[in-house]
Amino acid sequence: xxxxxxxxxxxxENITLATFGKRAWAYTIDEILISIIFMIIYMGKIxxxxxxxxxxNTLNGMFYYVVLIKIIYQAFFVWMYGATLGKIFMKIKVISxxxxxxxTVLQSVSRAVVRIISESFFYIGFLWALANPKRETWHDxxxxxxxxxxx
Numbered sequence: 001x002x003x004x005x006x007x008x009x010x011x012x013e014n015i016t017l018a019t020f021g022k023r024a025w026a027y028t029i030d031e032i033l034i035s036i037i038f039m040i041i042y043m044g045k046i047x048x049x050x051x052x053x054x055x056x057n058t059l060n061g062m063f064y065y066v067v068l069i070k071i072i073y074q075a076f077f078v079w080m081y082g083a084t085l086g087k088i089f090m091k092i093k094v095i096s097x098x099x100x101x102x103x104t105v106l107q108s109v110s111r112a113v114v115r116i117i118s119e120s121f122f123y124i125g126f127l128w129a130l131a132n133p134k135r136e137t138w139h140d141x142x143x144x145x146x147x148x149x150x151x
Contacts, residue, residue, distance in 0.1 A: 001098055006146075009100065017135050018092035018147040027126075029086030034070055038062075041069075067116055074112035079105050083150075093150045094140075103145050111143035 001009075009015070042065070046058050077084040082093045082102040094111070096103045103111065118125025118138045125138030134146060 001100075006097060006100075015100075016149045018090075018149050020129055020135060022090045022092050022149075023129070023135075023147060026084065026086035026090040026092060029089055030073070030084045033085055034066075034073055037073075038066055038069060070116060071109070071112040074115060075105075075108040078103055078111060079108035087147070091150045092147055094145050094147050097144045097146055103143060107143040107145060111139045111145055114142040115139040 042062055045062070046055055050058070074084060077087075078094050079102065081088065082095060087093060094103055095101060096107055114125070115137075129135045129137045129140075134140075136146065140146060
């Protein structure tokens with residue numbers, strides 16, 4: 001589907017792009033949920049009498065687990081439901097630009113991986129959406145997805 005066809009279909013079906021604010025709130029909700037999941041899973045790994053340096057070293061050693069949890073969370077929910085729990089709460093959804101349905105597994109995984117890369121570069125990939133007419137972030141561009149409002 002080319003850009004003109006997408007615009008025409010959006011107008012015909014009254015589909016609107018999600019605002020940056022809604023996306024930011026969904027991101028915040030998801031980050032809180034992932035933090036809670038991480039704490040539940042790994043809280044026992046830090047001894048109660050650990051020094052601050054030991055806590056920092058332990059948490060640094062778990063960095064890749066956090067990244068993995070984030071990728072799995074994002075990819076699974078976007079693939080299965082078209083939205084993470086934060087997006088569901090904010091009534092927004094991720095769609096594929098090819099058919100305007102939920103992204104495929106490959107799109108969802110690539111979107112989740114590029115999202116992590118974007119976070120690593122001071123969220124520039126997220127801020128990119130502010131200057132983009134389709135409000136695409138780097139991870140949307142990479143996965144060929146858009147985020148829309150759900151009514």
